[in-house]
Amino acid sequence: MRSSVKKDIINILEGVNKAFTSYDPDEIMELSNHIIHSASIYQEEHTTKTAIVVYSIGKIMARGKIKRYPQEAWNEFETTVRDELVKAVKSLKKDGVKDFTNSLLRLQQAVMKLDKSFMSYADYVVDKAKIKKGAKVHEHGISIKRIADLFGVSEWELRSYAGATRMLEREKEKSNVKKRLERVRRFFK
């Protein structure tokens, strides 16, 4: 793993640990946005997986505020997240990439376990996280097909999400419809 990527992930996870302890889901969501820059530039699995896990934790916490999870399930989740965040950072500092990856996996599994214990429909946090973070990377100028591979989602899911955003409106580009229409008219002549 590149040292700049490692440094970025360590900073993010230490931030997440702090925000998790003080029950600040907004800060965690902000941290998940921050790592998108690295995910776009380096496009390697550790940054994308970290982005997904961090966002998922933030989302679970945000839901927890509004819809109370069963206490026992929440306590188990809390313990796992705290332990694994510390382990993940320790592993990365020692260049233990395999151990770090395993911690990420356990974090994801903890989110999925809590999520499934509560949600009765197939709208799971981790799946949503992949789409949402993938769409964010697309805003950074990476093609959807490329992102679909990176995040392990289908193009169908990403396109339907990306189409609903106001990304193109924010870019305020000059229209080239006229040129393209002329092109297609020539083609069909």
Add this chain to the structure above:
Amino acid sequence: MRHLVVDSSSLISLSSNCLLWLLDKLRADADLQLVATPEVRAEVVDKALKIERFRLGGVRVLKRFCNGTIVIDETDPVKTNKILRTANSVYKVKGRSYKIVHKAEMGLVPLAEKKGTGLMLVDERIVDKLINNPLGLKKVFERRLHMKVEIDKSKLKELKSLIGDVNTVKSSDLVAIAYEKGLLKEYVRECASKKTMKDLVSGSLWGLKKSGCSISTNDIKEYNKLLF
């Protein structure tokens, strides 16, 4: 016969809005033959059939493979890899190549050349901008990454040479051309009026946009101005 190489992005937009029948119409009326790579079919049909939410969309596209509106053909893998490597080394961020496109997308160019067509049907905005406005794409990167992005001019020149005259059109352009050819009339035959036709075109464009076709609100206004 007119060949048009098609990307998964456009098939997804069209299928999601039940507009694939336009391709059947254009085939019958304008002798249009759509050509897709096996990778495109794998994404838009095989993957979709495994996801409940998109299964019907996948079947809609599958129908067009079965009825011959879309045929499969192989692209040139050597040329594809060359175009991909070049495209993904045009832009540099922090001294590294900023990789922006996928092999399946760049594979459309050699296939378009093979079929003797100058056009690819692609709704993906990055591919369109890379071919038509690479400087504009640089500005998008800089805005989003909040850092300087360099263009490797020799790679850009090489890319332009590899792509040649091949260019892109979008599924929204097919809606426009179908309207101009009168192919939409039958759809609203029972409630034919100027307003209904305008609503059909405008509604189709909005539907395509919401399904990922990279057209903006301004683009839709421009279509309305040019067509009506």
